[in-house]
Amino acid sequence: MxxxxxxxxxxxxxxxxxxxxxxxxxxxxxxxxxxxxxxxxxxxxxxxxxxxxxxxATPYARIHSPPNGAVLRANAGHTLTYEIDPGTEGNHVHVVIDGREVAVLRKRTGIYRLQGLASGPHEICLKVANKAHVPIGIEHCVQVVVEK
Structure with missing residues (x-):
């Protein structure tokens, strides 16, 4: 047994x-x-x-700096500090300044150097996109003003 x-x-x-x-x-x-x-x-x-x-798993995009409504000095080095979670549909994020795509970022958190901002108001956006570079609707935008 x-x-x-x-x-x-x-x-x-x-x-x-x-x-x-x-x-x-x-x-x-x-x-x-x-x-x-x-x-x-x-x-x-x-x-x-x-x-x-x-x-x-909720995707998001956040711009930590510059803050919305910031006044930036011309000819000074400015950086975009960001954090993203692209979720299951997203793959990366596009940096869009005044409606023009200027960079593709693949890191979830990081710093991007803003270059060539002319005097005046600007809209800086992060747009989460899929592998085909099509935005999936997750974005965060801030308005800044560059002064001389």
């Missing part, structure tokens, strides 16, 4: 061993309770995992 694999065979052997307050029926009940607790734990763990994954 080696290698008992079922709970019934375990219980039949257990019933022959002097009991410490655990009858075979109580062991069966305890075993089924542990199994249902394990199932519930697995269910709740998977539910939390998928809920967090869905929340984290």
């Amino acid at each position: 080696r290698g008992h694999k079922t709970i019934e065979s375990f219980l039949s052997i257990r019933s022959k061993v002097p009991s410490r307050g655990l009858s075979p029926s109580r062991l069966t009940h305890q075993f089924s309770n542990n199994r249902s607790k394990t199932r519930r734990l697995i269910f709740y763990s998977l539910t939390c995992f998928f809920a967090l994954h869905a929340a984290a």
Whole structure:
């Protein structure tokens, strides 16, 4: 009787061993309770995992600097500090200044040097795009003014 694999065979052997307050029926009940607790734990763990994954998978694009409405000095070095999460549909981000694409950025966070901004108002945008370079609708724009 080696290698008992079922709970019934375990219980039949257990019933022959002097009991410490655990009858075979109580062991069966305890075993089924542990199994249902394990199932519930697995269910709740998977539910939390998928809920967090869905929340984290929301694509976004953020420009941290320059802030919206910033006044920049002409001939000074200016940088665009950004953070993106392209999600499952996006692949990279396009930097667009005044409606003209000036760069493609593939890092999720970084710094891009803004060059050649003439005096006057400008709109700086980050647009998340797919592998075919088609914007997927996730973008963030800021308005800045360059003064002499």
